[in-house]
Amino acid sequence: MWKKFKKWADIHGPIYRTSMLGQQFIIVSDEQIAQELLVKRGHIYSGRPQIRALMNHKTGPGYVALMDRNDTWTRQRKWVHAAMAESHKHHFYGVIENKVRRFLAVLLLDPAKFHSNIREHCGRIMCTLAWDDAGKGKDYGDSADCTLTQMSVSGPIVNTMTPLWSIPWALNPWKKYERAREDRQWAWWLQSYQVAKARYLRRELCADTWSHRYFEELQRQGNEKLVQNAEEERFASCMLGFQNLVGVITITGPLQFFLMAMTLHPEWQTKAQEEIDRICGDRMPTTADIEDLPIVRACLKETLRWRSGVPLGVPHQAERDDEYMGETITKGTIVLACEWSINRVPTRYPDPETFRPERYLEPTWPTYQEPLSKYPNFREGHGMHTFGWGRRTCLGQHIVDDEMFVTGASVLWGFQMSKKRCPETGMEIDIDSEATNAHVILETLPFPMDLMPRSEQRAAEILTGYAEIRDSLRV
Missing domain, CATH: 3.30.43.20 (Uridine Diphospho-n-acetylenolpyruvylglucosamine Reductase; domain 2)
Incomplete structure (x- = not known):
């Protein structure tokens, strides 16, 4: 379309x-x-259209990004914005780096499953930040995919043939399915919330989590024992649960496209790796290296322009x-x-169909900005419309900036990506860079890629890095 x-x-x-x-x-x-x-004119154009296969999403509290503007939307959005901004000040408390160390070890031991493991990796980061429980990472990834199916034109036929939604309940499979799906999802979010609350009251919940922040605020307001009615618990559990879910679906696809871009453009893979080796040497990149790795940031940003999620x-x-x-x-x-x-207006993005990270690195390009220690990034500057517009701008730009950078740079530090070769002919297998699912937020379809450690030493460093943090991973 x-x-x-x-x-x-x-x-x-x-x-x-x-x-x-x-x-x-x-x-x-x-x-x-x-x-x-x-x-x-955001005060006029900030509504959300009805997605027929979802129930009551315009009023809330289950889907803040899909609500119309109302009191629930305002309260949830304000809280999530403040929580994200505060976490970003601390670069998400090292959670991203720890999860990336695990992710690199997973890639090393089972490279063939890189595609699905990216989604689980994103889920583990979000579940740790939200609930202090990385073990839900895969489930959140699967739940995100299921929710996206319901949201998309390519999903239930009632999203296009809307009169079918009016079929009486007894004969309406779409309403029955969605009622059951949403009930399961809300019950799961509520269970996660109640478990986190119990752990907080026992002083077992990590302070570097969004649920801890929420409970702490309730106590400051005088609710010392965190007594809430069902409506209040649903409001909070949906806010944290959906924040978690969105953090999976908005980062998984871009990371998959990034690995694809590096495979299809080995010259930029080499340039980025040379920059990483010069700055980081034999240690994995972290958020402390963001300023010093503009080529990596340019490759990441160009990925989102070239293949928008x-x-x-x-x-x-x-x-x-x-x-x-x-x-x-x-x-x-x-x-x-x-x-x-x-993203393909030629005056803004010359040679728009070509993957060209230099458009952010060389002064002759319209999208170049200085200083390169700051630009390009995902939060500000040219080409930031990827995250939406006005009052509906995505609240997750901070975590996208950090998570995309650390994960992308670390995979480049640890691995060499290349096209697979046919075992019969020895010829490289082509990659279709536009083969995706048909959701409103895209992921690539699984694509053939060889993922090899850059050296035996680097493989050993990956395993050592994981061993150092393994006992601190919160599951």
Whole structure:
């Protein structure tokens, strides 16, 4: 669909109207127009459209990113923003580095499963930060994938053929499935929340977690024993649970695309590894090295431009009638700032179809910014629309910055990535860089890649690094 939208933009211009099954859409393929509508007029275009296969997501409390603006949305978003910002000041308390050390050991011992292990790795980081329980990492990854299926056009047919949702309950398989799925998910989040609460009261819960922060705030407000009714517990458990889930689905795909990009562009893999070796030597990169590794950051950022994880953008909905460029935009119209198109505007991104990290490293490119000790990054500067617009901007940019950097740089430090060769012919097996699932947030389909330690010494360093932190991993 994103390719079709770009084709229409090339014909009809950077903003045009279309309709599908009676729903009005405005498709934006220009960064300035998106800023005008979704940022400067964010008070009009901050609604979320109904995703038919999800229940009550617009009112909450289960899906803060999918709610309309209301009191629940405001409270959850404010709390998550503060928790993320505070954690980022401490670079997430070393959790990312510890989990990456484990991830490198997993890659070393079972490289063939790199694709699925990336999702579990992202889940383990988020579960540790939220609940102090990395053991739920794989389950959160699977739950995230299931939720994305329900959200996506490619998911249940009721997301496109919406009248089917009105079939009476007794004959409606989509309502029955979603009711059961959501009940299981909410019960799981609530159980995680209640276990964390009990551990907090026993003083067993790690202080470097978001649940600890939440319970501590309740006690400061006078609720010493953390007594809550069912509604209050559901509010908090959904807020933390969904924050956890989003942290998995927004980072897994970009990391998969990054490994693919390094495999397809060995010249940039070599440049990044030379930079890492010069700065880090025989130790794994950490967040302390961010300023000194601009080539690595450029490769990471170019990955998200070249293969956006959200190529359609996340939809906004007009909350009232508006007018733009002499055209009326009626209440309920869905506005899509199409990432695939915006990332391919030639004046902004010359040679847009080519993976070119130098666009962030050399002054002759439009996206170059100084100082290179700061730019490029995922939180600010050119090309930050990947994380949404205005009042609906993603709250996880801080953790994306750290987790993408440490994981990506560390894999480059430890491993050599290359195309697999056919055992019969000896020829390299091609990789289809656009072969993905069809969710609203993409992951790559499993692709053939050889992942080998860069040397016997590096393999030993990976195992030693894991052994040093193994007993401190919280499961």
